[in-house]
Amino acid sequence: MQSISKIHGRYYLAIFVLASATLSYQILITRFFSVMLYYHFAFAAISLAMLGLTRGAMEVYGKPERYTSERVGVEFARHASWFALGSVGAMVGLLCLPLLVSGEAVAIVLALAIIAFVWPFTEGGVCITLLLTRLPYSGGWLYAADLVGAAVGCLGVIFLLLVIDPVSATLWIAALSAGVGWIVIRNSDEVRSLRLSGAIALAMAVAATVHTGLDLTGKSHLGVFWAKGEEQAGTLFERWNTYSRVRVREWAGKAPFGWGLARPSEVRVDQHYIDIDADAGTVITRYDGDVGKLSYLKDDVINAAYLVQPAADVAVVGVGGGRDILSGLVFGAKQIRGIEINPAIFEVLTEKFADFAGHLERQPGVSLVNAEARSYINHSSERYDLVQISLIDTWAATAAGGLTLTENRLYTVEAWDDFYRALKPGGLLSVSRWYDGDKHRGEFYRLIAIAASALQRKGVPAAELRHHVVALNVGNIVTVITRPDAFTDAQWQEARGRLQAQGFKIFLGPDVAFDAVTSTLLSDKADAAFFDSLPENIAPSTDDKPFFFFTSRLGDLTNMYPWGGMNNNVAVSMTGLLIIVALLACGYYIVLPFLGLARRMPLSTLAPPMAYFSAIGMGFMLIEISQMQRLMVFLGHPVYGLSVVLFTILLFSGIGSATVGADTPRPRAIVWRFAVLLITIVAAGLLTPLVTTWTRSQPTDMRILVSVLLLAPPAFCMGMMFPLGLSIWRRQEALLPFFWSTNGVTSMLASVLGMALSIQFGIAKTYALGACFYVVCAIAIAASRRADPIVTLATKPVTGVGLVPQDEAAS
Secondary structure: OOOHHHOOHHHHHHHHHHHHHHHHHHHHHHHHHHHHOOHHHHHHHHHHHHHHHHHHHHHHHHOOOOOOHHHHHHHHHHHHHHHHHHHHHHHHHHHHOOOOOOHHHHHHHHHHHHHHHHHHHHHHHHHHHHHHHOOOOEOEHHHHHHHHHHHHHHHHHHHHHHHOOHHHHHHHHHHHHHHHHHHHOOOOOOHHHHHHHHHHHHHHHHHHHHHHHHHHOOOOOOOOOEEOOEEOOOEEEEEEEOOEEEEEEEOOOOOOOOOOEOOOOOOOOOEEEEEEOOOEEEEEEOOOOOHHHHHHHHHEHHHOHHHHOOOOEEEEEOOOOOHHHHHHHHOOOOEEEEEEOOHHHHHHHHHHOHHHHOOHHHOOOEEEEEOOHHHHHHOOOOOEEEEEEEOOOOOOOOOOOOOOOHHHHHOOHHHHHHHHHOEEEEEEEEEEEEOEOOOEOHHHHHHHHHHHHHHHHOOOOHHHHHHOEEEEEEOOEEEEEEOOOOOOHHHHHHHHHHHHHOOOEEEEEOOEOOOHHHHHHOOOOOOHHHHHHOOOOOOOOOOOOOOOOOOOOHHHOOOOOOOOOOOOOHHHHHHHHHHHHHHHHHHHHHHHHHHHHHOOOOHHHHHHHHHHHHHHHHHHHHHHHHHHHHHHHHHOOOOHHHHHHHHHHHHHHHHHHHOOOOOOOOHHHHHHHHHHHHHHHHHHHHHHHHHHHHOOOOOHHHHHHHHHHHHHHHHHHHHHHHHHHHHHOOOOHHHHHHHHHHHHHHHHHHHHHHHHHHHHHOHHHHHHHHHHHHHHHHHHHHHHHHOOOOOOOOEEOOOOOOOOOEEOOOO
């Protein structure tokens, strides 16, 4: 029986550092893809990482004569060096190429990304597979170091990006990776590998030091030269974090910036433009205290709520460059609370360009807060005459949230219920979105559906809904204004006159109908059959289905929608494309080798471990993704998806892994572990929606504690499952890399399939499916016990995928 002491401590350090490096690098390329391509390309990051790890595992499996236990240290150092070079090389190539992405080129760009970025993850996969499968078995300690390293990586990259730019971060990650390879073989006779690791580590460290210095001193350095097909010129300021890149650039035009101006303005103003991930944007306007120069803001339809009725106390959700704050000043609001989630934008407005913006935070009655709107409003006692949400869309894929964009949490029935509770009697909620009468009505319809559902939750009868909703249009902007208290006829007629005098087109009102769809939505006829009959899915988005921007159905996943900013469903098409890639990878890395092995050994011996390791890959990822999606809404900040949710899951999974010893587990112990696992998973699934609803108004620290308590027990138990499988089937030593690759490629499939299932069926059902896969694990172990316990799978692995391996005598 092997003991923990037979594995040198440097190997625990090695797997810790490599796991931390691979996850940190995955987060960084998520940000690069979102900025330089389009945000939905960032969804491929986790798939690329999993695919690379799978390829690395199959590399070890296919070349047993090369990757022997005696050469673990040497091969680890070599591949860690290649990971360092590959990660930096792929990043530099992406930065320097002027990628022009059209709708027809989506598949080509994805293929190029796969080729470039799968390589470093493949090298990292070789390193981790070597340590997990070629060292003496010592229970779950090595796997625990792997998971804890990943946890530290996801947390560390958050703080790293607060200090330095992502290019410098990539260089430091590369230096650490090569450096730990050097540590592993520093006492080895392999001089060539030792020199290679040392040289690469030193070179990367020097490059990282120089580049960090250039960035911190504001001097020219390697950065994003091209983004979304445009040269990034004229940058005045740039700041990265884990969920966006914020850039301020010069705005050449002097004409006032407007979203939906009813008439052209003769005024000329100085402005700077802020873009988020080189896509979504707003402006900072030079302000000297004279509101008379800003009269053009009255012509913008996003400010129509002020014409419906005066507002003294206003909450602005998404401050951006301060334009809505200025609008409140123009319309005479007495108290204006600006709530901005992005600290980089907050820094732009209150520090870097505060003089240009007129120090809005110092204006009488104005107060700005860096917080997430729902969280802030839920635990605040303040009440408002108007809550204004104007075109909040960043198109920035968060490092942890995937399709759950930062802004998704604002456009759900539960969110509007929160906003309604923050209103004074007679108060208004104003939400502005994009609109195209010919091809883009889905968002408008969904806004009305959300309004109808949220108002009914406030006790408004379906027959009275039309007395609570007003919709106005100018150009490609529509503003939906809702009020929990009905408009009286006199109130509406006065407001209608002011709105028409301003030049706004009235889509909806107590006596104005738009079309048959909106009329049905604002009635008691909007049932499930009605929503199913429509070509688009415009059912109201909820916290369980917070995907406001995606109106495709499951059957539309493979449709390649026309490329363009007005059709967000292209992101759903990307998910469909990734599912196809993942299924092909499963066929190549699982099905073909399995068929080859099945011709040489009994299915009763081979099938159970294959089913087991496939199921834990699917189950772990589905539960992780669904809990991340759900708790990010609850915690109210996208960065918490990394710093709380993912970190907690990985950390406690690592702790759970460490509880699996080197001895062969007894049947009763296996039964108890699975019983506790299933109980904790079911309990967490049932309690999460209830507890998060009860505690959503609690302070942030309390909500973090609640999240940890919900995540830790099932994560602890899920972490036991992989080393438990290794301990059960450890005599099948030659196939352990194959089992590890199976776990990786099914995790890749689950990462994208889970997103598609959440969009179509909801987060809760995706979580339930993940729990079902752990039931499959229990069945696989039960089936394995019925097979001949003497039979082992000590086989010579295939040298080419799908080829029949040669039998070797069992050891």
